[in-house]
Amino acid sequence: MNREWTVLIVDDHPAMAFGTKMILEARENIRVIGIASSGEEGLSLVKSERPDIVFLDFHLPDMTGLEVASGMMKTHEELKIVIFTGIDFMPILNNLLSLGISGIMSKDSSEEQITNMVNCLIEGQTAISLELFRQLQLGKGEDDGTALTDEEINIMNQIIKGATNEQIAEVIHMSKRSVDNYVRKIYDKFGVKSRAQAIEKFIQMKRPV
Numbered sequence: 001m002n003r004e005w006t007v008l009i010v011d012d013h014p015a016m017a018f019g020t021k022m023i024l025e026a027r028e029n030i031r032v033i034g035i036a037s038s039g040e041e042g043l044s045l046v047k048s049e050r051p052d053i054v055f056l057d058f059h060l061p062d063m064t065g066l067e068v069a070s071g072m073m074k075t076h077e078e079l080k081i082v083i084f085t086g087i088d089f090m091p092i093l094n095n096l097l098s099l100g101i102s103g104i105m106s107k108d109s110s111e112e113q114i115t116n117m118v119n120c121l122i123e124g125q126t127a128i129s130l131e132l133f134r135q136l137q138l139g140k141g142e143d144d145g146t147a148l149t150d151e152e153i154n155i156m157n158q159i160i161k162g163a164t165n166e167q168i169a170e171v172i173h174m175s176k177r178s179v180d181n182y183v184r185k186i187y188d189k190f191g192v193k194s195r196a197q198a199i200e201k202f203i204q205m206k207r208p209v
Helices: 014-025 037-051 064-076 090-098 111-122 130-137 141-147 150-160 165-171 177-192 195-206
Strands: 005-009 031-038 053-057 080-085 103-106
Touching: 005 014, 005 037, 014 031, 014 053, 031 037, 031 141, 037 053, 037 064, 053 064, 064 080, 064 090, 080 111, 080 141, 103 111, 150 165, 150 177, 150 195, 165 177
Parallel strands: 005 031, 005 053, 053 080, 080 103
Antiparallel strands: none
16 A cells, blocks of 8 residues: 655645645645645644645745755755745755755746646656757856855846836735845945946856857
8 A cells, every 4th residue: 555645735825735735736646735825834743743845936925945954954854845936046046956856846947847747746756848958068167156146146136128127026925124234245246336237147157158
């Protein structure tokens, strides 16, 4: 008889969370034990329920995915964590893998991709999506990418879209003052004094070599 695998979903978007739940529970040996809508709730459920697998949204209202994943791994070392993210994978890859993350997926992943990810986890494999693999190939030689933190990368992605600091604060659930501080740090790292210069440096950093 196949063993049952328990899963916790941590995502503050109900449609995404319940959609993932339905996909997972279509498998006979998967039982979703709960859905958390914040990092703190997710940490609490991992401690009390000790699931086998966690599907974790990288951007939550109260904590970053890195913070949540780190806390979960300290509580439950055997835990398998899959990160769902809508941002560029490459800048956060090393940080995630260093925590012992078992999988990384785009939030646009299909039902088949999610099912394949579960199969890999059950077989004890670490899995990355084809999209991420392609980014790895394109990103070879871009060592400068590590100069920015995950939050700074996310903020720069918003700046490129033309978002103001206030708009960025709303999107990433952060105070405007914090965003202002991050932007100043980015300017210092790039050695620039304007958004236009920062965007130019950032694009150069991301351009395939």
